[in-house]
Amino acid sequence: MAVKSNNIKVIHHRLSNEDRWRRQDHQGGVLWLTGLPGSGKSTLAFELERRLFDTGHQVYAMDGDNLRYGLNSDLGFSPADRSENIRRVGEVAALYADAGLIAITAFISPYRADRQAARQAVGDRFHEVYLSASVEACEGRDPKGHYEKARAGEIPDFTGVSAPYEAPENPELVIDTGVVGIADCLDILVEYVNRAFRLDGG
Amino acid sequence: MAVKSNNIKVIHHRLSNEDRWRRQDHQGGVLWLTGLPGSGKSTLAFELERRLFDTGHQVYAMDGDNLRYGLNSDLGFSPADRSENIRRVGEVAALYADAGLIAITAFISPYRADRQAARQAVGDRFHEVYLSASVEACEGRDPKGHYEKARAGEIPDFTGVSAPYEAPENPELVIDTGVVGIADCLDILVEYVNRAFRLDGG
Numbered sequence: 337m338a339v340k341s342n343n344i345k346v347i348h349h350r351l352s353n354e355d356r357w358r359r360q361d362h363q364g365g366v367l368w369l370t371g372l373p374g375s376g377k378s379t380l381a382f383e384l385e386r387r388l389f390d391t392g393h394q395v396y397a398m399d400g401d402n403l404r405y406g407l408n409s410d411l412g413f414s415p416a417d418r419s420e421n422i423r424r425v426g427e428v429a430a431l432y433a434d435a436g437l438i439a440i441t442a443f444i445s446p447y448r449a450d451r452q453a454a455r456q457a458v459g460d461r462f463h464e465v466y467l468s469a470s471v472e473a474c475e476g477r478d479p480k481g482h483y484e485k486a487r488a489g490e491i492p493d494f495t496g497v498s499a500p501y502e503a504p505e506n507p508e509l510v511i512d513t514g515v516v517g518i519a520d521c522l523d524i525l526v527e528y529v530n531r532a533f534r535l536d537g538g
Numbered sequence: 539m540a541v542k543s544n545n546i547k548v549i550h551h552r553l554s555n556e557d558r559w560r561r562q563d564h565q566g567g568v569l570w571l572t573g574l575p576g577s578g579k580s581t582l583a584f585e586l587e588r589r590l591f592d593t594g595h596q597v598y599a600m601d602g603d604n605l606r607y608g609l610n611s612d613l614g615f616s617p618a619d620r621s622e623n624i625r626r627v628g629e630v631a632a633l634y635a636d637a638g639l640i641a642i643t644a645f646i647s648p649y650r651a652d653r654q655a656a657r658q659a660v661g662d663r664f665h666e667v668y669l670s671a672s673v674e675a676c677e678g679r680d681p682k683g684h685y686e687k688a689r690a691g692e693i694p695d696f697t698g699v700s701a702p703y704e705a706p707e708n709p710e711l712v713i714d715t716g717v718v719g720i721a722d723c724l725d726i727l728v729e730y731v732n733r734a735f736r737l738d739g740g
Contacts, residue, residue, distance in 0.1 A: 351591050389553050424609060
């Protein structure tokens with residue numbers, strides 16, 4: 337999206353990203369979880385947040401339900417509003433990352449273009465994690481009964497049923513949450529974070 | 539603003555604000571600087587960020603110039619866009635505060651209603667800091683030459699010249715940056731933060 341306002345310049349912080357990273361002993365960045373409804377995004381995001389916090393990381397997890405009460409309370413579920421929702425999530429995640437945190441986002445984010453825009457907002461330290469559970473696996477659990485309602489036509493444009501999900505083509509990490517249990521998923525994620533956000537690499 | 543979307547619920551973090559505060563030894567919250575153009579908001583925000591970081595705080599400063607490249611790149615300078623700009627800043631500051639950080643915001647934010655909305659988004663830990671330098675003092679410095687251009691009619695709706703500034707009625711802190719030097723302002727702010735965001739009070 338083009339910048340509408342002119343006559344703007346960035347005033348720099350008096351401390352660098354590296355200053356922040358050194359103090360906390362890990363880089364900041366974004367772990368962007370994407371996958372079908374019911375693929376485990378929110379559960380894993382908030383469990384991972386706890387695990388990482390307990391091991392000394394600066395971390396914050398957010399999902400659509402949280403943001404829709406605040407920043408995105410002016411947005412509904414039209415295609416344009418959904419896209420703007422994901423754009424803002426990407427920008428907020430970028431702001432968290434700039435403050436040194438590991439931002440974990442848990443949004444279906446079904447469109448490649450929207451995820452690509454988030455990646456561009458964040459830059460190098462964007463890590464796309466595809467929770468690749470199949471529609472069948474997600475629908476088989478359906479703890480909120482959303483798939484059942486979607487099949488009955490009670491929820492329009494439901495991703496995986498009546499709206500498309502564009503699977504990532506080159507995600508940094510893939511976990512088939514339809515097969516791998518939660519504890520193992522968490523171990524995989526923790527191991528990934530410790531490697532990707534370590535001070536001397538990524 | 540009313541919440542447009544239905545069928546939303548908040549999934550809770552697996553850690554509390556207090557968990558975060560205890561580890562870092564201070565509360566999170568928002569220090570909302572407001573004042574005329576040239577009153578020293580950005581300078582103080584970024585210097586304070588450095589000072590607080592150096593004394594072990596989790597802190598992030600932001601101003602309009604930063605955000606207009608990213609989150610608010612779709613907004614111009616119409617009255618509606620200015621208001622939406624401040625609304626989003628308040629919501630982002632609230633998200634930072636929820637992650638345990640002290641968010642320092644440096645925006646003219648000339649309207650009481652907009653600042654009040656930010657206060658409501660953040661809740662108890664919102665601290666309004668009024669940098670009360672007069673128009674004369676700010677115009678006398680005018681390092682960017684903005685007042686001169688505004689007087690010449692080259693910048694429309696310039697706060698303090700051709701657009702109103704509604705001074706805070708009950709700010710938590712007032713500093714007359716037209717009289718108090720930068721070093722003393724910083725000392726006052728650091729002292730205030732250490733008191734307001736300490737673990738056992740605020």
